[in-house]
Amino acid sequence: MSATTSAAEIAAATGGGSAAAVAQARRWYWQRISAMVLAVCVLVHLVVIVYAVRGGLSADEILGRTRGNWGFAAFYAVFVVASAVHVPVGIANIAREWGGLGEGAAAWLGRAFALLLLVMGLRAVVAVVT
Amino acid sequence: MKLRSDARAHRHPAWWAFALHRLSGLALAVFLPLHFWALGRALHGNAALDGFLRFADRPLFKFAEWGLVVLLALHMTGGVRLLLIEFGPWSGLRKNWIAAAAGAAALAGLAFALALVV
Amino acid sequence: MLTVRVWRGKTEGGYSRYEVPRLASQTVLDVVTHIQRHLEPSLSYRFACRVGMCGSCAMTVNGVARWTCRTHVAKVVDARGELEIAPLANLPVIKDLATDMREFFDKWARGKGRFQGNRTRHDDFATVRPASAERAAANAGIECIGCGVCYASCDVVAWRPEFLGPAALNRSWTLVNDVRDVQQTERLRAVAGDAGCHACHTQGSCTERCPKHIAPTLGIAGLKRRVARAAVRGELKP
Numbered sequence: 001m002s003a004t005t006s007a008a009e010i011a012a013a014t015g016g017g018s019a020a021a022v023a024q025a026r027r028w029y030w031q032r033i034s035a036m037v038l039a040v041c042v043l044v045h046l047v048v049i050v051y052a053v054r055g056g057l058s059a060d061e062i063l064g065r066t067r068g069n070w071g072f073a074a075f076y077a078v079f080v081v082a083s084a085v086h087v088p089v090g091i092a093n094i095a096r097e098w099g100g101l102g103e104g105a106a107a108w109l110g111r112a113f114a115l116l117l118l119v120m121g122l123r124a125v126v127a128v129v130t
Numbered sequence: 131m132k133l134r135s136d137a138r139a140h141r142h143p144a145w146w147a148f149a150l151h152r153l154s155g156l157a158l159a160v161f162l163p164l165h166f167w168a169l170g171r172a173l174h175g176n177a178a179l180d181g182f183l184r185f186a187d188r189p190l191f192k193f194a195e196w197g198l199v200v201l202l203a204l205h206m207t208g209g210v211r212l213l214l215i216e217f218g219p220w221s222g223l224r225k226n227w228i229a230a231a232a233g234a235a236a237l238a239g240l241a242f243a244l245a246l247v248v
Numbered sequence: 249m250l251t252v253r254v255w256r257g258k259t260e261g262g263y264s265r266y267e268v269p270r271l272a273s274q275t276v277l278d279v280v281t282h283i284q285r286h287l288e289p290s291l292s293y294r295f296a297c298r299v300g301m302c303g304s305c306a307m308t309v310n311g312v313a314r315w316t317c318r319t320h321v322a323k324v325v326d327a328r329g330e331l332e333i334a335p336l337a338n339l340p341v342i343k344d345l346a347t348d349m350r351e352f353f354d355k356w357a358r359g360k361g362r363f364q365g366n367r368t369r370h371d372d373f374a375t376v377r378p379a380s381a382e383r384a385a386a387n388a389g390i391e392c393i394g395c396g397v398c399y400a401s402c403d404v405v406a407w408r409p410e411f412l413g414p415a416a417l418n419r420s421w422t423l424v425n426d427v428r429d430v431q432q433t434e435r436l437r438a439v440a441g442d443a444g445c446h447a448c449h450t451q452g453s454c455t456e457r458c459p460k461h462i463a464p465t466l467g468i469a470g471l472k473r474r475v476a477r478a479a480v481r482g483e484l485k486p
Contacts, residue, residue, distance in 0.1 A: 053242065
């Protein structure tokens with residue numbers, strides 16, 4: 001029975017050393033920073049949803065409020081960007097832990113999802129504001 | 131070979147908080163692109179968006195929307211709990227916040243349901 | 249009489265049933281001992297102190313990792329009044345109720361769970377203020393006796409085989425807070441990443457189940473903050 005782990009085994013297990021460590025640290029704190037931004041955005045959005053849903057949803061009502069509303073555009077653009085940062089980290093984790101994907105594949109799935117959310121989200125903001 | 135824990139090991143509040151946080155996050159993540167697509171209909175004019183809104187004006191959709199609102203409130207409040215655990219002074223697994231998350235979700239759900247019906 | 253299902257086997261196995269006399273103030277370890285002495289001499293299991301000090305008797309009782317010497321049968325029998333005893337989860341089974349704990353302790357080493365100082369017997373004593381925040385943080389985690397209950401309770405350990413686990417990360421946290429230690433940067437590198445603190449999802453099973461009431465969740469959160477701070481300051485680069 002080996003009492004110590006060899007340096008090579010350690011290096012292999014800690015997956016690439018300092019570069020990987022820095023990358024993971026970044027993913028972690030960007031997800032938490034975006035979470036703090038999203039907490040505020042979600043609170044506001046929940047209020048907006050409850051207000052907007054009264055009396056039923058109609059395009060004229062919604063777009064009447066959003067068209068030309070640059071404050072609205074700024075807020076929801078921030079919301080979209082924060083989501084594009086926050087969601088993919090969780091998705092990659094689920095893909096890794098429950099989906100059986102490998103490290104690299106999960107990372108690419110995350111990036112793809114980030115791009116999807118960013119593009120579709122900003123398109124949606126443009127769609128309702130212009 | 132290794133044995134794995136089964137559901138009996140999961141019968142404690144912090145684990146349910148984790149499970150709900152992950153599942154609500156997954157549901158919201160799947161929902162978001164659809165949400166963005168629907169709003170993007172406005173690029174083709176009010177009528178295009180209205181067409182979708184009328185299609186979505188049915189009980190199954192309203193129930194799904196209600197569910198998403200509840201999940202959103204759950205995920206957010208559960209997330210604040212995690213931020214407190216990771217950044218705040220240690221105060222255990224913050225089980226009071228698990229209760230607060232359930233409360234916030236119920237509140238959001240109720241507010242949404244009332245706005246829909248009243 | 250008490251019906252007990254005990255997991256038996258090596259690379260494959262299953263549950264065997266035994267009927268054990270039910271006594272007042274009976275612990276699960278008493279039950280396992282009775283089975284081995286009177287019913288099944290070939291049953292393999294571990295114990296040592298039998299009084300809740302060594303952690304050797306940790307097993308899975310009705311699905312939950314516990315110290316069997318400190319678990320009263322009356323408190324854990326299931327709805328049918330039965331007991332199910334299995335080896336700890338997440339560790340390779342040697343035989344029956346005994347698991348191979350090498351990977352558990354190897355991960356302590358990987359997490360740089362070993363103290364490294366730079367003074368010799370010829371230097372002055374190091375000064376550590378007992379009331380300092382670091383010492384308080386270290387003290388909260390040093391009572392760990394390596395029983396493996398937290399490791400067996402953690403789903404992330406099951407989902408990510410390289411994950412260092414709560415005990416190793418808790419040990420690293422106590423050393424991160426040891427002002428005498430001189431390999432802090434290497435330690436932070438060792439505990440970062442998906443094999444380290446960043447894979448913890450705060451399920452809290454470790455904190456919930458630790459028989460010494462240690463909170464690895466707390467230490468892991470602390471490690472996340474320390475690693476982030478070091479990363480931002482460029483301290484983690486080689």
